[in-house]
Amino acid sequence: MLYYLYEYLDINIFQYITVRAGTSFIIGFLLSAFLLPKFIAWAASKKANQPISTFIKAHAQKKNTPTMGGLVFVLSTLIACILTIKLDNTYALLGMLCLLLFCLVGARDDYVKIAAKSNAGMSAKVKFSLLAVIALILSLGMYYSGLNTSLYLPFLKHPVIDVTNYPYIAIIFWMLVFLATTNAVNITDGLDGLATVPSICALASLSVFVYVAGNYEWSRYLFWPRVYGAGEVMVISLALIGSLFGFLWYNCHPAQVFMGDSGSLAIGGFVAYCAIIANSEILLIIIGFVFVIETLSVILQVGSFKLRKKRIFLMAPLHHHFEVKGWAENKIIVRFWIVAILSNLVALLSLKIR
Numbered sequence: 074m075l076y077y078l079y080e081y082l083d084i085n086i087f088q089y090i091t092v093r094a095g096t097s098f099i100i101g102f103l104l105s106a107f108l109l110p111k112f113i114a115w116a117a118s119k120k121a122n123q124p125i126s127t128f129i130k131a132h133a134q135k136k137n138t139p140t141m142g143g144l145v146f147v148l149s150t151l152i153a154c155i156l157t158i159k160l161d162n163t164y165a166l167l168g169m170l171c172l173l174l175f176c177l178v179g180a181r182d183d184y185v186k187i188a189a190k191s192n193a194g195m196s197a198k199v200k201f202s203l204l205a206v207i208a209l210i211l212s213l214g215m216y217y218s219g220l221n222t223s224l225y226l227p228f229l230k231h232p233v234i235d236v237t238n239y240p241y242i243a244i245i246f247w248m249l250v251f252l253a254t255t256n257a258v259n260i261t262d263g264l265d266g267l268a269t270v271p272s273i274c275a276l277a278s279l280s281v282f283v284y285v286a287g288n289y290e291w292s293r294y295l296f297w298p299r300v301y302g303a304g305e306v307m308v309i310s311l312a313l314i315g316s317l318f319g320f321l322w323y324n325c326h327p328a329q330v331f332m333g334d335s336g337s338l339a340i341g342g343f344v345a346y347c348a349i350i351a352n353s354e355i356l357l358i359i360i361g362f363v364f365v366i367e368t369l370s371v372i373l374q375v376g377s378f379k380l381r382k383k384r385i386f387l388m389a390p391l392h393h394h395f396e397v398k399g400w401a402e403n404k405i406i407v408r409f410w411i412v413a414i415l416s417n418l419v420a421l422l423s424l425k426i427r
Contacts (some may be wrong), residue, residue, distance in 0.1 A: 094308045190243065227420070
């Protein structure tokens with residue numbers, strides 16, 4: 074809405090993506106920080122608490138912590154976006170839809186957990202099916218918006234695969250990116266603030282990539298694939314980062330609220346969406362390195378136990394392995410944050426080293 078002020082008040086500053094992105098960050102942060110205490114009080118009164126696993130004894134003290142905080146920062150993000158984005162931009166509208174749909178699936182899963190007082194949530198089949206349908210809708214939307222279907226590798230200027238004549242391959246690949254990323258962020262969300270900061274780091278890097286992809290001069294200078302209109306997604310990304318900073322104020326150790334699946338699935342879906350429209354699907358391995366190693370730890374643990382009847386880690390995901398080893402929760406969280414920051418610095422180098 075702020076973009077259109079120039080039509081009525083002759084205010085042109087909000088035509089700049091960077092200005093509106095900064096504004097969306099501030100709005101998202103203020104809304105999230107303002108609404109979360111009210112949500113925490115309401116959720117506590119309704120006993121909307123996160124069911125806690127009994128396998129880690131130290132987690133027993135978390136049993137009365139409200140969950141579904143993702144609803145608040147996603148709502149804050151969407152309000153900030155409505156106020157700041159160009160409402161006729163296809164990629165921006167798809168980005169908002171991405172946040173909303175994945176959040177709703179996560180909220181449903183959270184509700185089932187709370188109602189049943191169990192960590193099980195929805196059945197894996199139902200949850201996966203819903204996520205797959207959303208991934209398909211978004212992938213079709215991106216394809217019909219004219220998105221480049223070429224596959225790029227980090228640090229290389231030219232695409233390694235072009236499937237323009239086989240669009241179904243691109244659509245299936247994008248769906249896999251959505252499903253892998255949403256589940257990876259969901260797996261990582263196991264300690265206070267553990268998933269929040271790596272998410273902020275990933276979104277910050279992807280904000281740069283989508284801005285470059287949508288900017289003619291920068292994309293030409295850096296030999297980055299041009300995606301007309303993609304820069305507008307930076308406004309949504311900054312709104313989400315701002316909202317996550319507001320959330321982190323209450324989610325840092327000891328957490329007053331958890332994001333729940335409503336938050337982790339929304340973040341994972343939007344991170345995947347940004348990576349796809351910026352042609353950075355493979356680079357996402359570096360951008361989301363913390364999410365990757367957490368997911369790999371689960372895959373390796375399950376695979377090893379089924380094949381060899383032996384465990385590789387004391388417990389999976391990886392953060393639980395270090396908990397069982399006796400590391401303090403804060404130490405695990407901060408060290409994972411450091412890894413996330415460093416991996417994203419490496420990812421940003423790929424802009425120039427190509």
